[in-house]
Structures are given as C-alpha cells and as structure tokens.
Amino acid sequence: MTSSKDSMGRPIVVVTGAGVITSLGAGKEENWAKLTAGQSGIRGITRFATDNLKTRIAGTIDYLPPESCTAALSERLAEIAAEEAIAQSGIARIGNFPGPLFLAVPPIELEWPQRMEVGGKSGANDAVTYAELCRASVQFPAYHDRFLFGSVAGNLADKFGTRGSPISLSTACASGASAIQLGVEAIRRGETNAALCIGTDGSITPESLIRFSLLSALSTSSNDNPQKAARPFSKNRDGFVMAEGAGALVLESYESAKARGAKILGVLEGCGEMTDAFHRTRSSPDGKPIIGCMSNAVKDAGLVPDDIDYVNAHGTSTPENDKMEALGCTTLFGERMKSIPISSNKSMIGHTLSAAGAIEAVITLMTLQNQRIPPTINYDVPDPTIPLDVVPNTARDARVKHAISNSFGFGGQNVSLVMGLEPA
C-alpha cells in the first residue's frame, strides 16, 4: 500500500479530471492530436476591425457562438473546460462539486460596446462625459452583475455547485498556475478533499490588444503569416501572440481518490513561487527570482533538480522572457540543461494569459501520461545564446517521470508547478 502522504507528511494531491479548450479545439483529445502534430491555432482576427493596429492576429476561439464581452466568453470557456474535467473525474454530477473553486480570470471591466450603448442613452447633445454615463447607467441593471470582478467565479460556483466562497484571482500571466497552487494548498491543509481549479481567458478585444501592443509585447512581424508568429526561443522571435482558452483540473487528495476508485491522471507534486521586485514588466537581470521560483517548486515536491526530466516552458516568444527563462533553467539545472527537453506550448496555442498556467498544466499531464513531448514549432532560426533542446518542430517520445511547468507574469509574478505520475 502506497502512503497517502508525501515525504513532508502532507496529503498527496492528485489530478483526477482535466479539461482544456484552446484555439486548436475543444477537449483534450483534439488538443493533444494537434499539439503533437505541431499545428498552430493562430489566425487573423475577424472578431473586430483591425484597422490601424500593428498586430492583427491572435489565437481567438471563433468556433463557439459569439459572446458579448470578455466576462461572458471567459465564463463560457471555463464552463467547457470544467465540464470535461468534472465528467472525467466522476467525482460528482455537474452541480454538486464537493470542494471550493479557485478561478484564474482576467480582470473584468465594462467594454466599449457597452460603454457606447450607455453613452447613446445619455441624451448628451455634445460631449459625452462620465457625468452623463452615470446618469444613464441605471437603465442597464444587468451590467452591474456582469461587470463585477467576481461575476465569472460567482456564476461558475452556482453552475458547478462548488463549496464556500469562490476565489477569483490574478497573478497576471501566472494566474492559472496560482489557481492550481491554491487548490493544492487547501487540500494539504486538510480543509477539503477536492478542489476545482480553472484558468480562463477570453479577453481578445480591441482595447486589450492595444494595451499589450503599446507595451511592445506583441509580435508584429507575421500578420500575413499568423501560424509562424509565435517563435519561442528562436533568434527572430519578436513578441507573444494573444490567445484565448481555458484549462480546468479536478484536484483530490490521493487518499480520497483511491478510496473512491478514481483513475489518477497525475500528481501535483510541488508548487513554487518567488516575487521579482526588479521592474513592472521585466525580470531581474540575474534571474534570481525565476531560479528561486523553480527551485522552490522542486523542493516543495521533495525532489532535487536532477529529478526533472522535462520543462514545460513559459516560453512566450518575447525576446526578454525566453532569454531569462533559459538563463534560469541553465542556472538551476546546470550542465544537464543541455539535454533536458524544454518546449513551449505557446508556439502553437499562443499566450492564453490568465489561462496559460492551467492549460499548460493540463498539457504537461498529457505529456506525462503519453510519454511524448509536444514540440516548439516555428523553430527555424535558433538563437545561439539559448543552446537548449527545445524539441524543435516535431513531437518526440521521451521518458518523463517528473516535469516542471513555468508561468511568469507582469508585476514580478513567478509560479512553477512540478507534476509527476501516480506513485507505483
């Protein structure tokens, strides 16, 4: 009988259900097939006019009925991923989930179509100011509920019947990983036997794209060749590609999963974080917070760096991130890093922002289960300063016992997750 506690005496946390939706498709099966075939989900934006924009491509999800705003699409994507995860786990029927919800979600705000609608009702003859909007706003009661920050988590909590106060969180581009970490911690504390952890992002709107564009964070070179735009670790990488999607995990204590005979997809072995106080959008040049973050995750898993067989990279395709992530990995794993495969799912699905950590955790679990590593596509011009095995362009079978998935975000947010297979 394998122990239900880890080497530090804490309950082992396992995954019994996983769901994913990206620009490649809905569900694990379709995503895995396309990821291992090296396909890109990036395309020209058709949801809104792209006149006057420097970037006109994204990994939008266009195969669902249109939604009215980021909050509504993020909620729908989360529902689809969570339904898949809960169904797979068999833990309960939809609507009676026996644990709390931790949701990584983009910050919710009123958007231009609604702002224009309110402005149109303001009766202003000349300039439309906020004084007019405030006067007209009482005519739109539904917008209160929709545009609260807690609205998406609240609706999901109602739909899935999660317990207690749902947590909506943001750690920028690390949010999805933070949601999983909060779930792991709650189970380790013994507060619950299960947690529903979701990262979702459906935030591709003109203003959200322009905001990243104004920070020079987005790829601008491949508007006419979208599938080639995300080029992590390549010498000619020129920014990330915004994308949409959601990932969901049902976490359970190993003990309760075993007791109900659940199939175990993998183990959430360790979580690490370390904040970078260097700059709002850039990493400390010495890489110490990234190194510390990964090191903390490996230690939390009761492992040493030599135990890690694969790095699921944050790998955004920005000049800054990929350089710093490579430095961090090389420092932590030493000489061995030349032979540890590291690949970026974002080369195919783009950067799903608040969802990325959760989506990439689901893909890392599939990597462990299938003993096969999805590639980094568009790797045509290697960066000589990043001499790593990025699993270029073609998926590869490999022995992967323990994998680390990185998520780094604006505001100095760094989170790493270590995952492995069920103990023998």
Add this chain to the structure above:
Amino acid sequence: MADASRDALITGIGVVSCLGEGSEAHWQKLQTGETSVDTSTFAPFVVHPLAPINFDAQIPKKGDQRQMENWQRIGTYAAGLALDSAGVKGNTDILSKIDMIVAAGGGERDLTVDSNILTGMPRAEKPAAFLNERLMSDLRPTLFLAQLSNLLAGNISIVHGVTGSSRTFMGEEAAGVDAVRIAVSRIGAGQSEIALVGGAHNGERPDLIMLYEFAGMMLKDKFAPVWERGPNGGFALGSIGAFLVIESRAHAQARGAKPLARISGVVSDRSKRQTDGVQKSLEALWDRLKDKIAPQQAAAISGATGAEPATAEERAFLAAHSDMAVRATGSYLGHGLEPTFPMNIALATLALRHGALFAPCDGSGFEKPMQGPLKQVLVTGVGHWRGEGLALVERVE
C-alpha cells in the same frame, strides 16, 4: 488541540481613508465621531474623499508614483505604513519571506480619452477604425500597468521589497474577506510564517460610480449613516487603503515583535441571496465561531454598505445578537469594496488595543454605547451583491 505557536497575530496595521492616515488619526476621529463627505464633486452621488496624503513619505521615488494611478498609490502607501508598524520595513531577510495577498479591483480609466471616443465615435465614418486609432494614439502605454489588478501587489514588491509570494484576489468585498481567510489558514497550517494582507480602493472615480449605479446602488443627494438610509439606501464610495501584517506566534516571538491582536477565526460563504439569504448565511457562519465568543465583552464592527436588502438582513442578524454593541464603519469611511474587511479588522485591532469601542455614528439608536472592557470584536463583511464573511479578532495581553 490547537497549537498556540500557529496563532495568527496581527503585528502591523496601515490605514488611510477620509479620516487621515495611520492608526492615531483614525482612532481620534472615530472617538469624536468625525467623518468627511463630498456631496458636490460627483453630484448627485456622495463620496468620502481621501484625506490629503503626502505619498512621498512611503513612495519616495516620483518615478514610481508616476507609474501608478491613485488606487495603487493609496494601497502602496498603506502597505508601507503596515510594514513600518510591524517593524519590518527595510528588513530584506523578512521581506523576502512575506506572503502577500492583495484584494484588488482594477485601475482608473483615462476619463478624457474615454469621453473623446464616446463623443467622436458615433460621428466617425468608420467607428471601429476610429476606436482603434484613438486608443492606439491616446492611451498612455503605462496606463495598462496602472489598471491591472495584480499591479498593486507588483508596486508593493517594487517600492517596499516584499518578495516572498504575491497573490491578488478579485471579486469586490469577498476578495478582502478571502484574502484574510487564506492568509490566516496558511499561517495556522504552517504553510506561511508572515503575511501582508490588504487592499486599496479609490472611491473618487466616476467609472466606479457608473458600475454600481447600474444597479441603482449609489447613495445620492444627501449623506446619512448606513443604518439610517432606509429601503432605498445605497452606498457612498470611500477611498480606503488598509493592510495588515499577520504572523505566526512563533515567528513574531522569534523576532521579538509585539502582537497587537489575534485573529482567531475567519469564515466566509457566498449565499445566493434568496429571501433572508444574508441573515441565514451569517447565522451559519456565526455557528462556526460562536463557541469562542463571550458576548458581554464583545462588539461587532460591521462592514454594512447601506445597499439593500443586504444591509437590512445584516441588521436583523446583528439584532438577534444584541448583547454585542455594533459600529458600522461605512458611516465614517464610506464603502471601499475590496479593502473594507481588512480595514475593519485594522479598526477592530485599534479598538482592542484601547480596550474600548469608538463612538456610534447612527441616529437610529441601533448603535448603542458600550461600557468596556472590550476583549473581542466580530468583524462582518457582507458584500453589496454577493459574499458574506465574519472574523473574530481578540485582544492579546
């Protein structure tokens, strides 16, 4: 048996609001029953404006201040006060271990840019292209960083060097409740030794007034204390920054820190707000804390907003436990959404340090005088729309 070394002690508080900055200013004004209200700037909407603050005192670099909007300045300032109060400011060894949880909304819009687009877009030949063009050329590139929810935490890391961990919870009032709940749970379970928890809100924002007025929830025309606003009540936004340093007893003792109060329970839930939903939810939460409470020496510090029906239902709950005197801080500070619950824990801490409750602010007679001694405070946090929470804060000798 609970392990006392894992007690969650408050060792630092930092507060700013319309009453001023810091513990002393707040305590003085609460004692004398003073508030500060602005009924004209956003008329007909009532707000409690931030007292004049010299941000340089906690955010010395002008470059940092320029990178922030006011909600972030308020929060970064309050966080600095809390770190000072706990005696850990500049102590890089401790700062690198601090687990930060910030309860945040989002940042200010550029009102001029928005207004110009709202005015020009209906007349533009190609409205969508006009929107793109204006946003591309008129938005300040760094405004995004001043709007992002997690960048209050980011700024606190940069300005004060807090680098253990950083998490931002969103979701109005409940975000503040759950930030404290998770921090206290982690300390209790040995997952964390020292935490910085709080939030900030700039109430002087017409974009927020619009959001809450969608539901008709803004207090209009005339100020009244929250219990006197009646069935058509609402809330007056307040500008509030509140942070707490919370430590395990073991960690506080090891560094010789003086505890100000103990948080001996935080519970939260989210009822669907059907009939009496708030009252039932609060009663269920009360059941989880009541064994620890001695009502004769306890008072309730309420985060009641003035919004209905939540305020009436909370009042019914409090009336059912009428051996505790009640104070609603919203009457003094206005409503600050995310930081409201941490602020009320900070004010509970001040009251417990003084061993007495502050003055009532209520002409309805619901807030009764309390003859000391005060040993426990029940802090309530009922969201104007969703989310209910309670904390028990206790005096430490």
